Amino acid sequence: MWALLWKDVLLExxxxxxxxxxxxxxxxxxxxxxxxxxxxxxxxxxxGAAVLWITLVFSGMLGxxxxxxxxxxxxxxxxxxLCPIEPGTLFLAKLVGNILFLMLVESVxxxxxxxxxxxxxxxxxxxxxxxxxxxxxxxxxxxxxxxxLTVRTRAREILLPxxxxxxxxxxxxxxxxxxxxxxxxxxxxxxxxxxxLAFDVIFVVTGWLIFPQVVQE
Amino acid sequence: MxxxxxxxxxxxPWLTCGLMLIALAFVFLYxxxxxxxxPAQRIFYFHLPAAWNTFLGFFIVAGASAAFLWQGDRFxxxxxxxxxxxxxxxxxxxxxxxxxxARPIWGVWWTWxxxxxxxxxxxxxxxxxxxxxxxxxxxxxxxxYAAVLGIVGVLDIPLLYIAVKLWxxxxxxxxxxxxxxxxxxxxxxxxxLCLFAWLIWLRLRSxxxxxxxxxxxxxxxxxx
Amino acid sequence: xxxxxxxxxxxxxxxxxxxxxxxxxxxxxxxVVGVFGPNGAGKTTxxxxxxxxxxxxxxxxxxxxASPQEAHVRRRLGFLGHESxxxxxxxxxxxxxxxxxxxxxxxMQTRIATVLRxxxxxxxxxxxxxxxxxxxxxxLALARVLLHEPDLLLLDEPYTGLDAQGVAxxxxxxxxxxxxxxTIILTTHDFAFGLELCTRALIVDRxxxxxxxxxxxxxxxxxxxxxxxxxxxxxFRIPHS
Numbered sequence: 001m002w003a004l005l006w007k008d009v010l011l012e013x014x015x016x017x018x019x020x021x022x023x024x025x026x027x028x029x030x031x032x033x034x035x036x037x038x039x040x041x042x043x044x045x046x047x048g049a050a051v052l053w054i055t056l057v058f059s060g061m062l063g064x065x066x067x068x069x070x071x072x073x074x075x076x077x078x079x080x081x082l083c084p085i086e087p088g089t090l091f092l093a094k095l096v097g098n099i100l101f102l103m104l105v106e107s108v109x110x111x112x113x114x115x116x117x118x119x120x121x122x123x124x125x126x127x128x129x130x131x132x133x134x135x136x137x138x139x140x141x142x143x144x145x146x147x148x149l150t151v152r153t154r155a156r157e158i159l160l161p162x163x164x165x166x167x168x169x170x171x172x173x174x175x176x177x178x179x180x181x182x183x184x185x186x187x188x189x190x191x192x193x194x195x196x197l198a199f200d201v202i203f204v205v206t207g208w209l210i211f212p213q214v215v216q217e
Numbered sequence: 218m219x220x221x222x223x224x225x226x227x228x229x230p231w232l233t234c235g236l237m238l239i240a241l242a243f244v245f246l247y248x249x250x251x252x253x254x255x256p257a258q259r260i261f262y263f264h265l266p267a268a269w270n271t272f273l274g275f276f277i278v279a280g281a282s283a284a285f286l287w288q289g290d291r292f293x294x295x296x297x298x299x300x301x302x303x304x305x306x307x308x309x310x311x312x313x314x315x316x317x318x319a320r321p322i323w324g325v326w327w328t329w330x331x332x333x334x335x336x337x338x339x340x341x342x343x344x345x346x347x348x349x350x351x352x353x354x355x356x357x358x359x360x361x362y363a364a365v366l367g368i369v370g371v372l373d374i375p376l377l378y379i380a381v382k383l384w385x386x387x388x389x390x391x392x393x394x395x396x397x398x399x400x401x402x403x404x405x406x407x408x409x410l411c412l413f414a415w416l417i418w419l420r421l422r423s424x425x426x427x428x429x430x431x432x433x434x435x436x437x438x439x440x441x
Numbered sequence: 442x443x444x445x446x447x448x449x450x451x452x453x454x455x456x457x458x459x460x461x462x463x464x465x466x467x468x469x470x471x472x473v474v475g476v477f478g479p480n481g482a483g484k485t486t487x488x489x490x491x492x493x494x495x496x497x498x499x500x501x502x503x504x505x506x507a508s509p510q511e512a513h514v515r516r517r518l519g520f521l522g523h524e525s526x527x528x529x530x531x532x533x534x535x536x537x538x539x540x541x542x543x544x545x546x547x548x549m550q551t552r553i554a555t556v557l558r559x560x561x562x563x564x565x566x567x568x569x570x571x572x573x574x575x576x577x578x579x580x581l582a583l584a585r586v587l588l589h590e591p592d593l594l595l596l597d598e599p600y601t602g603l604d605a606q607g608v609a610x611x612x613x614x615x616x617x618x619x620x621x622x623x624t625i626i627l628t629t630h631d632f633a634f635g636l637e638l639c640t641r642a643l644i645v646d647r648x649x650x651x652x653x654x655x656x657x658x659x660x661x662x663x664x665x666x667x668x669x670x671x672x673x674x675x676x677f678r679i680p681h682s
Contacts, residue, residue, distance in 0.1 A: 153359065
């Protein structure tokens with residue numbers, strides 16, 4: 001698994017395409033929000049949380065597909081399947097890679113978004129990375145699974161969002177609620193954190209179990 | 218299997234028609250008006266059974282998908298596909314009847330009531346499933362992918378249920394139903410369940426026939 | 442005799458159309474099997490099923506007496522296909538290091554240097570693969586396959602894209618593995634190269650094994666006649682005498 005992760009990180013360092021394009025895209029989405037709604041409207045914790053998560057979901061979706069597109073170019077995915085690695089491990093390696101890259105993007109994009117939306121500082125923001133992390137884990141778990149499937153189909157650009165977005169709604173509702181509470185200065189929002197956590201656990205395990213059933217053609 | 222097919226072909230259509238007529242009679246002639254909502258509430262007897270079938274559809278899709286993933290038989294795959302398509306029809310029905318019901322009661326065609334929201338999201342998942350089948354073409358790989366979507370979809374339901382409920386606050390709808398209402402609901406549910414099973418059967422049959430036609434066509438091409 | 446490959450009624454369908462149809466065969470350790478046949482006969486599918494890259498629709502495949510899903514079975518497998526399975530944005534050394542780790546190759550640095558020298562790419566070790574020509578990439582792909590010293594080597598059209606020097610490298614590598622008693626299965630359109638090496642020849646057509654050599658490998662001339670008559674027979678479904 002570490003070999004796989006090392007390879008993905010090395011490729012990313014070499015090309016820098018994933019992190020940089022995701023970052024630019026994330027900022028662009030924020031910009032479009034501000035332009036479309038007007039800077040006066042895009043304010044306050046609720047809108048802030050919404051913008052943060054919409055940005056993450058839509059830019060993240062591209063990153064998910066990149067993770068498998070790099071395996072497609074010279075048939076490398078077949079090479080991976082040939083290796084004496086459990087397919088479940090393959091899933092976990094890709095998942096950890098996606099989480100890593102998304103966290104990296106958000107570590108810059110999230111503070112920039114908060115500044116652009118003029119959200120006030122509060123100590124509860126220190127818990128924001130944790131919420132982002134929980135959300136990203138759930139997003140990546142389902143996303144990695146479905147990106148692996150759609151990358152080998154026709155119409156993959158349409159199919160990934162169409163399949164992924166409805167399933168992500170519970171995660172999104174929970175994440176936005178926790179985040180907006182946090183931006184408003186509160187920290188503990190127990191029920192929603194539990195929903196987030198449940199989503200993460202259920203779909204990481206599901207992905208790990210189901211992935212071996214679908215990787216082979 | 219053979220007897221089952223005879224039942225599905227000969228008995229089920231008549232059973233469905235009969236039950237549907239009885240259900241209509243119950244809804245329009247037997248059951249009394251609801252105290253507050255008046256006659257508009259009668260749509261409830263179609264709305265709720267349709268909603269149950271929507272959920273049932275999800276579970277059939279997931280069950281058949283799991284069977285297909287682990288056993289790889291074409292029948293399970295076709296059953297999942299048929300159940301998804303029929304499930305989506307019922308889901309659409311829930312949305313439409315819900316909308317018609319909402320108009321006189323709440324004064325709007327649509328409201329983000331947790332249950333309505335949930336049904337719309339389920340509709341989206343059904344739509345994704347069918348789109349995948351349509352856009353990506355019919356082959357073994359797509360069948361497996363659709364199976365994954367079917368299974369993940371059903372796992373999503375409880376989370377979705379909790380999230381949507383919490384999102385909109387909990388609206389307790391404690392309705393003490395009169396015995397006439399319960400009877401009507403039961404009859405309607407039975408009728409809708411039969412309709413659901415029959416539709417799935419018809420769709421399944423047509424999918425199996427389509428497979429056979431394709432196989433025959435290949436033989437013809439191979440010979441000529 | 443212990444079989445390296447035991448295939449029972451392997452069928453593989455694509456879009457529900459069988460491409461491989463009820464193929465059964467047994468291959469012993471040390472055999473070199475040449476698989477011949479026209480385009481679209483199912484050669485590549487056959488090889489990819491044997492390599493566990495494709496899941497057979499029905500039928501049973503046993504490799505080294507175990508299920509092909511087991512990691513230790515795949516550890517002993519090498520597959521060289523149409524695609525190189527190399528990352529274009531990594532250098533040969535990085536590519537091989539990655540595969541070496543995945544296969545837990547012992548003493549990796551030395552082994553990588555050895556295989557690079559074997560395929561004649563030692564001075565290209567730190568150049569990104571994207572800049573390579575088709576032939577160089579194919580040679581590096583060969584290095585990738587040799588890296589973990591597989592006991593069963595599956596080669597799909599290995600000669601495509603190779604220049605004279607590349608062909609010589611490939612030939613000597615294969616001869617070396619044959620001498621070591623490794624099992625090799627290769628598909629090719631080049632009868633001369635294929636027959637020179639193999640100890641058994643198969644003709645695959647329309648998803649079936651249409652002909653199989655018994656005991657001795659025929660000469661090229663003999664084989665060409667056999668090849669055409671087999672294809673003709675299988676086209677009209679005349680049972681072979």
